[in-house]
Amino acid sequence: xxxxxxxxxxxxxxxxxxxxxxxxxxxxxxxxxxxxxxxxxxxxxxxxxxxxxxxxxxxxxxxxxxxxxxxxxxxxxxxxxxxxxx
Numbered sequence: 001x002x003x004x005x006x007x008x009x010x011x012x013x014x015x016x017x018x019x020x021x022x023x024x025x026x027x028x029x030x031x032x033x034x035x036x037x038x039x040x041x042x043x044x045x046x047x048x049x050x051x052x053x054x055x056x057x058x059x060x061x062x063x064x065x066x067x068x069x070x071x072x073x074x075x076x077x078x079x080x081x082x083x084x085x086x
Contacts, residue, residue, distance in 0.1 A: 007060055009043040014052060015078040016040070016071050041082065042069060052076060 017035035042054030045065065056067035 011082045012044045013080045014040045016075045
C-alpha cells in the first residue's frame with residue numbers, strides 16, 4: 001500500500017514532560033527535580049480533552065493497531081503533524 005496524505009490517522013510528534021523517579025540512597029541536594037522532555041512519534045488515533053492516544057504500528061486497510069500509548073494532555077507541550085517525504 002502506498003502512503004497517502006488522506007489517511008485516516010495523522011502521523012505526529014508529541015513533545016511532553018515525563019515524570020522522573022529515583023531509586024536507592026542519594027543526597028537530597030542531588031535529586032533531579034526537573035521533568036524530562038520526551039519526544040514520541042506515532043499515529044494519533046484519538047484525542048479527548050484529557051489525553052492523546054497514539055499507536056506505534058497501524059494496519060490502515062483493516063483499522064488494526066499495535067502498541068497503544070496514551071499521554072495526558074496536562075503533560076503535553078506540543079503536537080506536530082509530520083509529513084512523510086518519498
